[in-house]
Amino acid sequence: MRTLDDVDWAAWVPQQVATLLFVVESERILLIRKKRGLGAGKVNGPGGRLDPGETPLAAAVRETEEELCIRPTGVTEVGTLSFQFVEPDGAPGLSIHVHVFTATAYAGEPTETAEAVPLWAPLDAVPYDEMWADDRLWLPMLLAGQPFSGRFLFAGDEMLAHAFDAG
Secondary structure, eight states: OGGGGGGTTTTTTOOEEEEEEEEEEEEEEEEEEEEEEETHHHHEOOOBBTTTTTTTTHHHHHHHHHHHHHEEEEEEEEEEEEEEOOOOOOEEEEEEEEEEEEEEEEEEEOOOOEEEEEEEETTOOGGGSSSOOOHHHHHHHTTTTTTTEEEEEEETTTEEEEOOOOO
C-alpha cells in the first residue's frame, strides 16, 4: 500500500472519527503543541476522537475546552480529512476521518493542560515545519475560507500520497 489507488476509498470505513478546531482571528490562529497521543510534539489544532453518540461539532467544542480551557464560539465546519496509515510491512494501519472546524471567537483564556500547550501564530507565519505534512496543503484553504475534502496516505510521519476531492 503505497498510493491512494491502493485504498478502496468507496468501501473505506475509518477506525476512528475525530475533530480539529482552529480559532482564527484577523491576524492570528490559535494552535497547540500536542503533549501526548498521536502527533505528540507536533503543532496542530485542538481536537480528538468523538465519544459514542457525540456529534462532530460537540466533540470539537469539548476537545477544545479540555485541551485549552476555552469555549470556542462562532464554530463552523469547513472541511474533512481522511487519513489511511500504512504499517512498515505495507499492511493497512490506523484510519481516521477528521471533521475540521473554525471558530471566530472564544470565552476564557487559553491555558496549558496535560494535553496541550497553546500557541498563537501570525497568519503569515504558521509553523508548518512543526506540523503534519498535510497541514501545509489544506490549512491555507481553511484560512482562505475555502471548503475542502482531502484523502491522505501516511507511513508514520511521512505523507506518501494525497488528493483533494471536488465539491
